[in-house]
Amino acid sequence: MFTLTKTDGSARLGLFSTPHGAVETPVFMNVATQAAIKGGLSALDLQAVGCQIVLCNTYHLHLRPGEDTVAKLGGLHGFMGWDRPMLTDSGGFQVFSLSKFRKITEEGVAFASHLDGRRIFLTPEGAAEIQLKLGADIFMALDECVGNPAPYDYVKRSAERTARWLERTALYLGGTRPGGPVCFGINQGGVYGDLRVDNMKRIAELNMPGYAVGGLAVGEEIPVMYHVLDVVTEHMPVDRPRYLMWVGTPENILEAVARGIDFFDCVMPARNARHGHLYTWRGRINLLNERYKEDCRPVDETCPCPLCKTHSRAYLRHLFKAGEILALRLGVLHNLTFYNTLMGRIRESLENGTFQALRTQYAGVLDGRAAV
Amino acid sequence: MFTLTKTDGSARLGLFSTPHGAVETPVFMNVATQAAIKGGLSALDLQAVGCQIVLCNTYHLHLRPGEDTVAKLGGLHGFMGWDRPMLTDSGGFQVFSLSKFRKITEEGVAFASHLDGRRIFLTPEGAAEIQLKLGADIFMALDECVGNPAPYDYVKRSAERTARWLERTALYLGGTRPGGPVCFGINQGGVYGDLRVDNMKRIAELNMPGYAVGGLAVGEEIPVMYHVLDVVTEHMPVDRPRYLMWVGTPENILEAVARGIDFFDCVMPARNARHGHLYTWRGRINLLNERYKEDCRPVDETCPCPLCKTHSRAYLRHLFKAGEILALRLGVLHNLTFYNTLMGRIRESLENGTFQALRTQYAGVLDGRAAV
Numbered sequence: 001m002f003t004l005t006k007t008d009g010s011a012r013l014g015l016f017s018t019p020h021g022a023v024e025t026p027v028f029m030n031v032a033t034q035a036a037i038k039g040g041l042s043a044l045d046l047q048a049v050g051c052q053i054v055l056c057n058t059y060h061l062h063l064r065p066g067e068d069t070v071a072k073l074g075g076l077h078g079f080m081g082w083d084r085p086m087l088t089d090s091g092g093f094q095v096f097s098l099s100k101f102r103k104i105t106e107e108g109v110a111f112a113s114h115l116d117g118r119r120i121f122l123t124p125e126g127a128a129e130i131q132l133k134l135g136a137d138i139f140m141a142l143d144e145c146v147g148n149p150a151p152y153d154y155v156k157r158s159a160e161r162t163a164r165w166l167e168r169t170a171l172y173l174g175g176t177r178p179g180g181p182v183c184f185g186i187n188q189g190g191v192y193g194d195l196r197v198d199n200m201k202r203i204a205e206l207n208m209p210g211y212a213v214g215g216l217a218v219g220e221e222i223p224v225m226y227h228v229l230d231v232v233t234e235h236m237p238v239d240r241p242r243y244l245m246w247v248g249t250p251e252n253i254l255e256a257v258a259r260g261i262d263f264f265d266c267v268m269p270a271r272n273a274r275h276g277h278l279y280t281w282r283g284r285i286n287l288l289n290e291r292y293k294e295d296c297r298p299v300d301e302t303c304p305c306p307l308c309k310t311h312s313r314a315y316l317r318h319l320f321k322a323g324e325i326l327a328l329r330l331g332v333l334h335n336l337t338f339y340n341t342l343m344g345r346i347r348e349s350l351e352n353g354t355f356q357a358l359r360t361q362y363a364g365v366l367d368g369r370a371a372v
Numbered sequence: 373m374f375t376l377t378k379t380d381g382s383a384r385l386g387l388f389s390t391p392h393g394a395v396e397t398p399v400f401m402n403v404a405t406q407a408a409i410k411g412g413l414s415a416l417d418l419q420a421v422g423c424q425i426v427l428c429n430t431y432h433l434h435l436r437p438g439e440d441t442v443a444k445l446g447g448l449h450g451f452m453g454w455d456r457p458m459l460t461d462s463g464g465f466q467v468f469s470l471s472k473f474r475k476i477t478e479e480g481v482a483f484a485s486h487l488d489g490r491r492i493f494l495t496p497e498g499a500a501e502i503q504l505k506l507g508a509d510i511f512m513a514l515d516e517c518v519g520n521p522a523p524y525d526y527v528k529r530s531a532e533r534t535a536r537w538l539e540r541t542a543l544y545l546g547g548t549r550p551g552g553p554v555c556f557g558i559n560q561g562g563v564y565g566d567l568r569v570d571n572m573k574r575i576a577e578l579n580m581p582g583y584a585v586g587g588l589a590v591g592e593e594i595p596v597m598y599h600v601l602d603v604v605t606e607h608m609p610v611d612r613p614r615y616l617m618w619v620g621t622p623e624n625i626l627e628a629v630a631r632g633i634d635f636f637d638c639v640m641p642a643r644n645a646r647h648g649h650l651y652t653w654r655g656r657i658n659l660l661n662e663r664y665k666e667d668c669r670p671v672d673e674t675c676p677c678p679l680c681k682t683h684s685r686a687y688l689r690h691l692f693k694a695g696e697i698l699a700l701r702l703g704v705l706h707n708l709t710f711y712n713t714l715m716g717r718i719r720e721s722l723e724n725g726t727f728q729a730l731r732t733q734y735a736g737v738l739d740g741r742a743a744v
Binding site: 034035036037038039040041042043044060064065069072073074079080081293294296306310311312314315318319321322324325326327328329330 | 406407408409410411412413414415416432436437441444445446451452453665666668678682683684686687690691693694696697698699700701702
């Protein structure tokens with residue numbers, strides 16, 4: 001299911017097959033939280049921005065419209081008109097970040113909907129069942145995501161419970177159906193290397209089709225995140241894809257690829273775009289800046305997106321100033337194109353042995369402010 | 373410049389040439405108030421919905437980003453990436469509907485920007501100059517739009533002043549440059565037939581390249597609007613296009629075409645779409661209705677828009693309920709496609725002599741609530 005085609009140090013070039021086609025890795029998953037991409041992008045737009053795989057959120061879709069409705073309408077693929085690979089998260093992260101009330105027990109997590117306060121009890125088995133109804137190709141086991149910093153003892157207890165939840169999930173699923181959807185397990189352990197390694201060793205024994213590193217990019221410093229990756233990836237099965245959840249900036253992605261990560265997702269490119277922050281190969285620019293008022297250049301000369309092919313920085317700035325939704329759409333189209341293009345360049349560099357040069361070329365550039 | 377190719381009773385099939393290509397009439401102008409279509413549609417999308425000609429608003433663009441900025445960036449065509457015909461209004465209507473303060477004198481109108489209160493004085497000559505800088509193919513003479521009902525005496529004085537403003541505009545422009553932009557005059561006179569006719573006779577003498585009927589769809593009953601059209605069109609030059617401003621519903625358009633109108637514009641299709649009201653050939657449907665929650669059918673089976681080609685009513689309803697911008701975009705794409713398709717069907721029926729049948733077929737249908 002996962003084929004490693006090349007490596008460069010710890011970095012990996014691979015191919016992951018799903019019921020809706022293969023994904024070339026390293027890959028960035030474009031986030032469609034509620035079965036739509038923020039900024040007004042549809043599934044058709046995602047093809048245009050070079051998206052290989054979409055990520056939808058179980059928490060949101062369980063609350064509205066509900067997995068039974070989605071299932072009746074052809075699953076998420078039919079529902080949103082996307083016929084390529086898709087991943088759903090377990091809802092765990094949103095339970096911990098969005099719901100007003102929550103109580104974790106060994107059995108699962110009780111929480112209140114952020115929409116209407118309705119009480120919901122989510123178990124590892126239930127999370128898997130919901131996601132199977134939603135019809136994703138890859139789904140995630142329920143975990144507890146602990147924000148950093150957190151006390152060692154709590155993180156230890158939590159990571160052990162998350163491991164037991166994964167064991168229950170694996171038992172509930174009873175092995176992988178060939179050609180069917182697959183479940184990834186999630187490594188936890190906060191910023192504590194020993195907990196990360198213990199947890200990873202334990203869940204590796206479950207022989208899951210893929211593993212994620214969760215509980216990062218939730219408050220810790222970036223060097224700490226890189227250190228955790230250095231420590232934990234060593235214990236991740238080489239022949240399974242590795243997914244670093246909710247990461248990150250272009251430079252975070254380059255650094256994590258260098259440490260052996262294959263899958264990424266992050267709301268940052270779309271969120272930044274909605275605030276007028278656009279990526280270029282010379283760094284980010286803030287389109288709200290007065291300096292762009294009569295700038296007739298495209299946001300990035302080399303970018304193939306509809307914004308850069310047709311419109312000037314001045315026009316996009318006008319749209320933001322005028323409060324036009326089109327500003328959000330064009331901005332998101334651009335930033336997602338940038339992220340997907342970045343992943344393509346990373347894969348290309350791994351293919352021809354120039355990844356380290358690419359990494360060096362853009363260190364200190366992509367996350368910074370452009371001089372233009 | 374305007375070629376009448378066929379007539380059916382008072383209804384007319386025509387072709388109007390502009391510096392950016394010809395427009396087949398009757399035509400609906402798609403409204404891009406601030407050089408963007410509400411709901412996140414770009415110029416590229418307008419091609420896809422079958423738009424022949426875009427309308428932009430001088431008032432908004434004068435305030436932000438300003439006509440000098442637009443001119444530096446290639447005029448409205450270059451600015452928004454649209455290389456086909458375009459019309460700008462004079463700003464008159466927005467002065468009267470949006471600005472917090474206004475004072476009309478013979479010289480022009482003083483008003484305060486609704487954005488920052490800045491005082492602006494707009495003259496007929498100034499309105500023409502601004503629009504020439506914006507670079508539209510067709511621009512409108514400054515008029516006063518009086519809401520209905522209004523006292524006869526005021527409407528009379530106002531219509532006479534608007535006629536004098538048009539005379540000044542024509543003098544300022546000094547005749548039409550062949551192949552250049554053209555200015556349309558606007559007929560006023562409220563709901564008073566005699567004032568409408570007097571005004572129309574007077575401005576017809578100016579030999580403008582086109583004439584609009586303004587001051588309708590601003591408070592009067594629909595039969596009154598039709599009556600005014602019956603009265604005034606008789607006195608409009610046969611060989612010039614006729615533009616009914618801010619009209620209207622699909623049935624309004626059919627009825628106005630039957631009375632000899634060639635150009636239309638209205639924010640209604642986009643505004644309705646943004647509120648979940650979608651047009652079908654069986655009437656309007658309100659997507660927010662619970663009955664569509666699991667409705668897997670397209671909004672309209674015969675519609676070629678991206679919404680109907682790819683997505684179900686249930687998906688669109690979900691997007692509205694979830695507050696996704698994509699709902700607005702897909703809705704506006706659909707309703708504009710519907711309007712442009714309606715105009716295409718009207719032209720086709722005029723071509724093959726079935727316009728009256730089309731008009732009868734949809735009377736009482738298109739503006740009503742669909743039974744599905």
